[in-house]
Amino acid sequence: MSSPALECINVSKTYFLGKDIEVKALRNVSLRVERGDFISIIGPSGSGKSTLLHIAGTLDRPTSGRVLIDGVDVTELSESELTAFRKNKIGFVFQFFNLITNLSAIENVMLPMLLSRRYMLKEARLKALHLLRLVGFPEDRLRNPPNRLSGGQQQKVAIARALANNPTYILADEPTGNLDVSSSAEIIATLKLLNNFGNTIIIVTHNVELARITNKIFFMRDGQIYEEAPRSFLERMPMDEAALESKRRIQLDILRLERENIERLFKSRMISSESYERALKNLEDKELRVKH
Amino acid sequence: MITLLYLARYALRDLWGKKVRTGLTILGIAIGIASLVSLFIVSLGLRTRVGESINTLLGSSVIVRMRNSEPISIYVVHLLNNIPGVKRAVPVIVGSGLVESNNAFILAVPIDEIQSFQTILNGSSISSPNALECLMPKDSAVRMGISIGSTVRLVTPYVQEGVSFKVVGLSEVGGLLQAALTGPASVVAVSLEQGEKLLNKRGVADMILIRVNDPSNVSLVVNAIRITYPSLAVSTEEDVLNQAQSILNTIDAVIFTISAISIVVAGVGTMNSVTMSIREKIREIGVLKSIGTSPAQILYIFLMEGLILGLLGGFTGSVLGIGLGYVVIKQVLPRMFRFEINLPFILSPEPFVNGLIIAIAASFLSSLLPSLNASRIRPVEALRYE
Ligand SMILES: Nc1ncnc2c1ncn2[C@@H]1O[C@H](COP(=O)(O)OP(=O)(O)OP(=O)(O)O)[C@@H](O)[C@H]1O
Ligand SMILES: [Mg+2]
Numbered sequence: 001m002s003s004p005a006l007e008c009i010n011v012s013k014t015y016f017l018g019k020d021i022e023v024k025a026l027r028n029v030s031l032r033v034e035r036g037d038f039i040s041i042i043g044p045s046g047s048g049k050s051t052l053l054h055i056a057g058t059l060d061r062p063t064s065g066r067v068l069i070d071g072v073d074v075t076e077l078s079e080s081e082l083t084a085f086r087k088n089k090i091g092f093v094f095q096f097f098n099l100i101t102n103l104s105a106i107e108n109v110m111l112p113m114l115l116s117r118r119y120m121l122k123e124a125r126l127k128a129l130h131l132l133r134l135v136g137f138p139e140d141r142l143r144n145p146p147n148r149l150s151g152g153q154q155q156k157v158a159i160a161r162a163l164a165n166n167p168t169y170i171l172a173d174e175p176t177g178n179l180d181v182s183s184s185a186e187i188i189a190t191l192k193l194l195n196n197f198g199n200t201i202i203i204v205t206h207n208v209e210l211a212r213i214t215n216k217i218f219f220m221r222d223g224q225i226y227e228e229a230p231r232s233f234l235e236r237m238p239m240d241e242a243a244l245e246s247k248r249r250i251q252l253d254i255l256r257l258e259r260e261n262i263e264r265l266f267k268s269r270m271i272s273s274e275s276y277e278r279a280l281k282n283l284e285d286k287e288l289r290v291k292h
Numbered sequence: 293m294i295t296l297l298y299l300a301r302y303a304l305r306d307l308w309g310k311k312v313r314t315g316l317t318i319l320g321i322a323i324g325i326a327s328l329v330s331l332f333i334v335s336l337g338l339r340t341r342v343g344e345s346i347n348t349l350l351g352s353s354v355i356v357r358m359r360n361s362e363p364i365s366i367y368v369v370h371l372l373n374n375i376p377g378v379k380r381a382v383p384v385i386v387g388s389g390l391v392e393s394n395n396a397f398i399l400a401v402p403i404d405e406i407q408s409f410q411t412i413l414n415g416s417s418i419s420s421p422n423a424l425e426c427l428m429p430k431d432s433a434v435r436m437g438i439s440i441g442s443t444v445r446l447v448t449p450y451v452q453e454g455v456s457f458k459v460v461g462l463s464e465v466g467g468l469l470q471a472a473l474t475g476p477a478s479v480v481a482v483s484l485e486q487g488e489k490l491l492n493k494r495g496v497a498d499m500i501l502i503r504v505n506d507p508s509n510v511s512l513v514v515n516a517i518r519i520t521y522p523s524l525a526v527s528t529e530e531d532v533l534n535q536a537q538s539i540l541n542t543i544d545a546v547i548f549t550i551s552a553i554s555i556v557v558a559g560v561g562t563m564n565s566v567t568m569s570i571r572e573k574i575r576e577i578g579v580l581k582s583i584g585t586s587p588a589q590i591l592y593i594f595l596m597e598g599l600i601l602g603l604l605g606g607f608t609g610s611v612l613g614i615g616l617g618y619v620v621i622k623q624v625l626p627r628m629f630r631f632e633i634n635l636p637f638i639l640s641p642e643p644f645v646n647g648l649i650i651a652i653a654a655s656f657l658s659s660l661l662p663s664l665n666a667s668r669i670r671p672v673e674a675l676r677y678e
Binding site: 054057059060079080083084086087088092094098099100101102103111112114115116117120121161165 | 294295298302305306309575576578579580581582583584585586587589670671672675
């Protein structure tokens with residue numbers, strides 16, 4: 001496909017703390033992420049990983065350099081245009097889960113869909129349900145508020161929420177940083193699966209296990225980024241075939257719901273025929289990837 | 293639409309999540325609004341009552357006094373009677389004294405005019421100009437254990453040994469106007485002739501009430517009197533109403549000030565509550581923004597919180613205020629002073645609606661600033677906030 005999912009060109013970020021004190025959090029960072037990529041960024045604390053992620057997620061603006069998402073230069077966009085970008089193109093997963101405390105698990109997943117105004121309440125609920133199934137969230141906890149979920153469960157909700165509007169890519173800042181070993185393993189497996197199903201994922205992590213399953217590892221130090229030497233250990237996650245098959249069915253269900261939604265939007269003239277064609281093409285690509 | 297409802301529900305749950313704070317804020321608003329609404333109701337009753345009193349006393353009549361507030365010679369009564377359009381000029385004598393050693397206000401008018409000043413509840417009016425008979429307000433009579441037929445002793449500075457009068461009738465308690473005129477005393481009515489003796493005002497009157505033939509001619513008569521007798525001060529019902537109005541306006545200004553203070557207090561309460569909500573949620577605001585909530589939607593959420601507080605506080609306050617107004621008018625005011633104040637309790641939607649609107653406006657305005665600040669929070673900073 002044409003443009004990369006994300007392209008950062010010579011991005012620098014300098015924080016001015018006082019008259020003469022400045023922190024160069026990023027220095028001329030260039031990064032290109034293709035669709036379907038699964039990349040990780042590792043590096044010591046304070047090296048600028050979160051800063052880069054925030055800029056890639058349009059939460060922050062670079063001091064200099066350009067950021068292109070889906071081929072669109074977002075560097076100069078207004079705050080409201082950025083809001084729209086975040087809503088439709090980017091999914092966030094944070095270290096501290098960051099669910100909305102007074103919404104239930106399923107409502108947290110529905111929220112981005114309702115904010116996008118593209119889904120009716122019913123559609124949003126059904127899709128949220130499927131997404132939560134896909135990430136392996138227990139179905140008897142759908143109505144629990146975040147404070148009655150384990151860390152692992154909360155992170156699953158956060159991942160499902162990040163997927164809600166079919167983002168161009170998912171940004172995850174230390175998604176396992178606050179989880180025990182077995183929950184981490186589940187989250188890692190989930191992220192791998194999602195990537196296998198065609199999602200573009202960018203993670204910042206200290207977790208070597210997690211970094212190892214990604215297709216590309218970048219290393220950051222002092223605000224600069226280096227690509228790690230290509231690794232031979234590009235291993236496949238071992239996964240039970242039956243489980244994989246059921247996830248595959250859920251993912252295909254989600255794609256079917258998505259197709260129905262797009263068709264409804266097109267029929268009620270809420271989207272142009274251009275974006276309708278593009279969305280259909282996208283869905284077909286994804287379906288192919290899921291089916292292998 | 294669904295989005296807005298969803299966000300409103302978010303606000304509602306946020307408030308529901310901290311019931312104590314929400315409850316206290318609503319209580320604060322409710323107290324402010326209740327005081328406002330009850331004062332409004334009392335003021336409304338006061339206005340209505342004053343209007344009524346003046347109307348029953350004067351109707352389409354005119355009151356004449358001396359400009360220098362000295363007594364008017366009774367001779368003037370005859371002169372006034374000759375002015376075209378005048379039906380009758382009624383001399384009135386007023387003064388203070390004691391009834392059975394209680395303060396009393398003595399009102400003396402010709403006996404055929406007594407009933408236009410006093411409404412007789414029990415008994416009859418005074419039988420003849422020279423009879424030693426009087427009317428007493430029912431409540432004072434009951435308080436003093438006096439009934440029709442009893443004899444009371446009236447004492448004035450001029451008749452220190454006092455004169456015994458027979459109580460022939462009990463009158464309705466004087467209206468507010470009378471209370472304002474006479475202070476905390478009961479009004480004892482006697483004939484003009486007896487009043488002259490008791491108050492040592494032979495051949496003079498304190499004021500003259502003029503009845504006109506044709507109500508539409510009042511202004512003609514007033515002009516005629518003003519031109520013919522420049523030393524007389526003439527007041528019509530309108531003038532008296534205006535005068536009363538200016539007193540009432542002063543009362544209203546006081547009421548308004550008290551209300552303004554209570555609304556400011558309620559507003560500050562709302563502001564505090566909304567600000568606290570936002571403080572606690574800075575990180576969550578960052579998260580909301582990261583998943584695509586626009587600044588306008590953030591603004592909407594917290595304005596909604598303020599509005600919900602205002603709506604609930606305003607509703608409770610208005611209901612409480614109407615109840616409080618009722619209690620003040622029916623229970624407190626009649627007992628608070630030695631003379632009875634009976635105001636009508638007027639139940640209209642106006643105070644309720646006003647209370648609600650003011651509460652909503654106050655909470656909207658006071659949550660505007662913190663909500664605007666919340667909508668401007670930058671997502672990165674909010675996400676890094678601990
Ligand atoms: N708002 C800010 N103002 C000033 N300096 C900042 C700000 N945010 C980050 N920094 C600085 O920028 C540098 C990069 O921070 P960043 O959070 O990106 O590091 P990181 O690689 O994510 O670290 P960690 O692994 O600990 O999360 C650090 O030196 C940090 O102190
Ligand atoms: Mg970090």
